[in-house]
Amino acid sequence: MTADILIAETPRLQLVVPSPERAEEFCAYVERNLDFHRSSMPSPPKGFETSAFWRDRLAERFHHHKAGRLHGFAILCDGQLVGDMSFTQIMGEPQHSTVLGYKLDRSVEGRGYMQEALGAALAWMFDERKRHRIEANVRPNNKRSLALLERLGFIIEGYSHSYLRLDGRWCDHVRLALFNPREVQVIPSSLDLSLALGKSMSQA
Numbered sequence: 001m002t003a004d005i006l007i008a009e010t011p012r013l014q015l016v017v018p019s020p021e022r023a024e025e026f027c028a029y030v031e032r033n034l035d036f037h038r039s040s041m042p043s044p045p046k047g048f049e050t051s052a053f054w055r056d057r058l059a060e061r062f063h064h065h066k067a068g069r070l071h072g073f074a075i076l077c078d079g080q081l082v083g084d085m086s087f088t089q090i091m092g093e094p095q096h097s098t099v100l101g102y103k104l105d106r107s108v109e110g111r112g113y114m115q116e117a118l119g120a121a122l123a124w125m126f127d128e129r130k131r132h133r134i135e136a137n138v139r140p141n142n143k144r145s146l147a148l149l150e151r152l153g154f155i156i157e158g159y160s161h162s163y164l165r166l167d168g169r170w171c172d173h174v175r176l177a178l179f180n181p182r183e184v185q186v187i188p189s190s191l192d193l194s195l196a197l198g199k200s201m202s203q204a
């Protein structure tokens with residue numbers, strides 16, 4: 001039996017690399033949140049709603065975590081899965097960057113859990129994985145996600161047209177980034193949000 005790998009604990013949450021033993025739990029989580037997550041994730045691959053799929057995916061992610069290729073974390077509250085996040089596209093020299101994605105269980109939205117979990121995860125990525133830059137991409141109409149990233153100190157860098165195919169169509173995204181606060185550097189200023197979002201708040 002493989003145990004979760006504990007990454008960080010916060011006042012209310014634990015951040016772990018989930019063991020493949022959590023396959024059933026992941027399966028139930030994605031199934032009950034299909035509608036909630038639909039507009040922010042690519043079309044699910046075949047078998048996505050089966051525990052066999054999750055057993056394989058979690059085993060693969062466990063392996064990737066140990067090799068430093070990808071970090072997929074589960075957010076637990078009292079041991080129960082309430083959200084997840086991933087750091088993908090981990091680039092070495094000279095970028096030292098990664099791309100962040102995240103989502104909550106609908107039932108716990110509005111409690112500050114994601115801010116608390118991301119606070120710990122970002123610190124881990126900067127301190128342990130020595131990232132210089134962490135990027136996130138958000139649909140312009142996803143106000144909660146934009147507000148969350150701004151609270152965490154991300155700055156808006158630009159607007160990417162037709163960036164990702166989600167729920168069957170190409171969608172524009174706002175690109176944001178956070179830089180390692182442990183490094184001595186000039187922190188760039190954010191683009192004006194209204195300028196960045198000006199054109200397609202309604203269509204994207």
Ligand SMILES: CC(C)(COP(=O)(O)OP(=O)(O)OC[C@H]1O[C@@H](n2cnc3c(N)ncnc32)[C@H](O)[C@@H]1OP(=O)(O)O)[C@@H](O)C(=O)NCCC(=O)NCCS
Binds near residue numbers: 114
């Ligand atoms: C994006 C997403 C994670 C944001 O969730 P969220 O609950 O708004 O973010 P947080 O967990 O940081 O919670 C902040 C909210 O909790 C409230 N809150 C309550 N108690 C709190 C506490 N103790 N500490 C901090 N905030 C608290 C805040 O006031 C804020 O609510 P408000 O915006 O209505 O004022 C969530 O909407 C989601 O999973 N959406 C679907 C998937 C998705 O869009 N992913 C992102 C793709 S880019």
